[in-house]
Amino acid sequence: MDTPTLLFAYGLFCALLSINALRPLYRPAPVAVLCFFGGWLVGELALHHLCFECLVGGLLIGGGALRGPLGWAGFGLLAAAQALLVVLWTRGGDAGPAVERALAEALGPGWRREIPRDLAARLPAAVEPSRWVVPFRTRRPGVEVRRGLEFARLDDGTVLRLDLFRPARRTGPCPVLVFVHGGGWVIAHKEFQGLPMLYHLAAQGWICASIDYRLSPRATFPDHLIDVKRALAWVRERGAEHGADPSFIVVCGNSAGGHLAALAALTPNDPAYQPGFESVDTAVAGCVGLYGVYDFVDRDRLWPHRDGLWLVQRLVMKTTPERDPERYARASPIAQVRADAPPFLLLHGTIDSLAPVAGGRAFARALRAVSRSPVVWAEIPGGQHAFEVFHSPRADHALLGVFGFLAWLRGRAARGTVSPA
Incomplete structure (x- = not known):
């Protein structure tokens, strides 16, 4: 040629x-x-x-x-x-203003003034363009990582582990974020997702636990959710040994992890999802969902193709909505919305090819209709699925809003406006 x-x-x-x-x-x-x-x-x-x-x-x-x-x-x-x-x-760069508008709409135009000064001082003032040159360089000074900590051992011998990101110097108990990775409930691993956010939060004084959970097709729902609850229980019972404040836990996830994080936040202390640890408090102070899937039934016919639902039915649920509608309802965050839900921040890219933005929009609308807590819904202009996995202008501008929301949530809980979890 x-x-x-x-x-x-x-x-x-x-x-x-x-x-x-x-x-x-x-x-x-x-x-x-x-x-x-x-x-x-x-x-x-x-x-x-x-x-x-x-x-x-x-x-x-x-x-x-x-x-x-x-x-x-x-x-x-x-x-x-x-x-x-x-x-x-x-x-x-449009992601930053989009998230700021969503936060102001849900929390009020003066929401940043409600963040205590000590927490506001730790927030990054701006993005770091130097990070975009080598976007997969996520480590930060002053952050230590303890990898492979066991948080549960199951009867069949399966060992569940987490990676703990924490500030090297701690002046007191740190707020906790539990991160649930995505991967369609069937693939992926805790070591490869959410790293820009986890390292940055640890540098701000948070302890972040990035967890593994059992994957399909070997696992069948609600195994995945039970494992997330096991991680929350571990933080509640053992987190203080690692410098965490077990009274303040936020759950976060992306994609399939966003689905599981939302369900965990909406089903606090449900004994059906806490076999053998029913008495442990698994309620959370807030939830951050990134381009999650919130309706396994697709009741509003928002999916442009049906193959994603086929994966859920064949590999994750191993039944159909017609055969077990109650089980599908329990697996769909949109069917579990409740008045006492914790505050939610939901981010979704406008051109997501794998998890339609319309599904996230419908979930936010349903949750806002019943919840007494704020629900922040932010559509990220031009955002694809997985837009925050590594450093980029879109990822870093969007994460500035996430950091602000978490600081606001922490400050509000400290004032007693929201009961810590």
């Missing part, structure tokens, strides 16, 4: 990648999954793609790719792709 043809093919490929990052396809399911991976990596790493495309394009042009009209057409496509990458990169 000659260089003009190569440049045309490369320019077309890059243009399609950029278009997909802006306007992904949602059906059929295999296409949606491919669009997710392409859109996620291009959208959150747009600057890196821009540099790489300039390098490859320059090499092709240096090799004579502009000798004919096909090469010039490829050059035009490549230029258009790079212009879209600039748009994608700059749009990442």
Whole structure:
């Protein structure tokens, strides 16, 4: 293949990648999954793609790719792709104002003034653009990590473990965030998700427990939720040994972990999910849900494709809603909303290919209709699934709002406005 043809093919490929990052396809399911991976990596790493495309394009042009009209057409496509990458990169900053507006709407325009001075002083004043150059560099000075702590040993010999992120210097008991990773209830691991948030919170004085739980198809719901409750019980009973304040626990999760975190927050002390530790208090002070799935029945027909529900039915629930409607209701956070729910912060990308933003919107609306606590719903402009897994403009601007919400929640509990959990 000659260089003009190569440049045309490369320019077309890059243009399609950029278009997909802006306007992904949602059906059929295999296409949606491919669009997710392409859109996620291009959208959150747009600057890196821009540099790489300039390098490859320059090499092709240096090799004579502009000798004919096909090469010039490829050059035009490549230029258009790079212009879209600039748009994608700059749009990442829109996440910050979007979250701030949502917080002000739910908590009041003066919500930041309610954060105690000592907590406000620990909050980051701005994002750190240097982090975007090496986006997977998540470690921070002053944070120590204890990996692989056992928090439960099951009758079949399964050992459940967590990683504990905590400040190296602690002046007193630290508030706790329990993080539940995503992965469609069937894959993934605690060591690879939520790291920008966990390290940053630990640097602010939090103790963060990133937990593992049993995965399907070996596990069947509610095994996953029971394991999350076991982690909450461990923090309540053993957290003080590691410097934690067991009276203040927030649960957080992304994707499937967002589903489990929401259920854990909405089913405090339910004995059905606490076999053998029914007497332990598993109530939480708040919940942060990131692009979660909140309705296993899809009662409002919001899923653009049915394959995601097929995965839930065949691998996670191992039955259908028609055969066991009560079990599906208990597995759907939207069916478990309650007046005494703790405060919620829900973030969801507007172009999520795997968990439709409309589902998160419906859950937030249902929870707001009954809960006496604030429910913050923030739609992240241009956000794909997994937008906060590594450092990027969108991730870091959105996380500033998460940190502010958690500080507000901690301060409100300290004043007695919200009962600590």
